[in-house]
Amino acid sequence: MTEQNQKGTALVTGASSGIGAVYAERLARRGYDLLLVARDQQRLEKLAASLSADYGVQVEVLKADLTQKPDIKAVVQRLRGDSTISVLVNNAGVAMNGPLIEADSDAVDRMLELNITALTHLAAAAGANFVAAGGGAIINIASVVALAPEMFNATYSATKAYVLSLTQSLSSELGKSGVQVQAVLPGVTRTEIWERAGIDANGIPAAMVMDAGEMVDAALAGFDQGELVTIPSLPDAADWSAFVAARQKLGPNLSHSQAAARYKA
Numbered sequence: 100m101t102e103q104n105q106k107g108t109a110l111v112t113g114a115s116s117g118i119g120a121v122y123a124e125r126l127a128r129r130g131y132d133l134l135l136v137a138r139d140q141q142r143l144e145k146l147a148a149s150l151s152a153d154y155g156v157q158v159e160v161l162k163a164d165l166t167q168k169p170d171i172k173a174v175v176q177r178l179r180g181d182s183t184i185s186v187l188v189n190n191a192g193v194a195m196n197g198p199l200i201e202a203d204s205d206a207v208d209r210m211l212e213l214n215i216t217a218l219t220h221l222a223a224a225a226g227a228n229f230v231a232a233g234g235g236a237i238i239n240i241a242s243v244v245a246l247a248p249e250m251f252n253a254t255y256s257a258t259k260a261y262v263l264s265l266t267q268s269l270s271s272e273l274g275k276s277g278v279q280v281q282a283v284l285p286g287v288t289r290t291e292i293w294e295r296a297g298i299d300a301n302g303i304p305a306a307m308v309m310d311a312g313e314m315v316d317a318a319l320a321g322f323d324q325g326e327l328v329t330i331p332s333l334p335d336a337a338d339w340s341a342f343v344a345a346r347q348k349l350g351p352n353l354s355h356s357q358a359a360a361r362y363k364a
């Protein structure tokens with residue numbers, strides 16, 4: 100058996116550009132075969148050809164629009180039925196510009212379908228496959244706006260808070276199944292996402308913007324360290340631990356038979 104076969108196949112959604120394309124390259128370099136998913140077949144095929152030439156891995160392209168139920172279903176079926184898949188990078192996502200009350204409702208629907216619905220069904224299918232196999236990994240790309248909802252527009256931030264919450268719950272559900280789960284919370288990263296959303300990223304201070312290569316390398320370092328949540332730019336990991344501890348301190352008091360004294364007349 101070759102090394103690639105032992106590592107299995109990594110399915111990367113949104114692999115045609117930005118963060119997903121970098122994940123594809125890094126995972127090929129690690130010896131994974133690849134299954135690249137996005138809408139732009141031409142771009143995927145170009146990337147596939149270059150990665151298989153550079154790293155000698157098998158790279159397959161699966162064209163899918165993950166806002167469309169039949170396409171989500173096709174990727175889900177592949178994840179459920181293909182036991183060579185050992186990693187899912189749930190990366191495909193879009194942002195939106197402007198406040199919720201001015202948002203185009205069809206565009207909101209498409210974003211919810213991609214950032215939430217597709218990501219959820221793919222994680223479920225991969226999780227079922229990996230539990231049966233006794234191992235595998237699910238990497239969900241969230242965003243720092245999950246922790247700072249006032250920083251960006253409401254709908255996008257809320258989709259990313261969902262991704263963080265889903266990943267934390269999923270990790271707890273999967274327990275000791277041997278399946279590794281990670282949420283990655285990038286800050287502003289230099290990709291096409293801004294232009295696609297009609298946002299001028301030139302106004303963002305350069306000191307806040309990370310290259311996609313640096314971001315993915317940090318995220319994979321966090322993955323190798325077994326982190327559940329990775330925030331690539333956060334200098335002090337103790338700040339995240341303190342945030343988690345503050346949340347956990349609420350735990351014992353979140354459900355009682357009596358309302359708190361301050362709510363009683």
Ligand SMILES: NC(=O)c1ccc[n+]([C@@H]2O[C@H](COP(=O)([O-])OP(=O)(O)OC[C@H]3O[C@@H](n4cnc5c(N)ncnc54)[C@H](OP(=O)(O)O)[C@@H]3O)[C@@H](O)[C@H]2O)c1
Nearest residue numbers: 113115116117118137138139165192242287288290291292
């Ligand atoms: N860049 C940032 O500052 C930043 C920060 C935090 C989190 N993120 C997250 O990182 C992830 C990747 O984004 P990126 O920054 O790398 O942006 P990007 O360069 O625009 O890449 C987005 C990817 O998603 C795919 N995609 C878009 N709509 C799709 C659809 N309907 N069906 C299937 N695939 C679709 C695109 O491919 P096709 O067009 O070929 O379909 C593309 O490959 C997203 O989840 C984003 O929310 C980005």
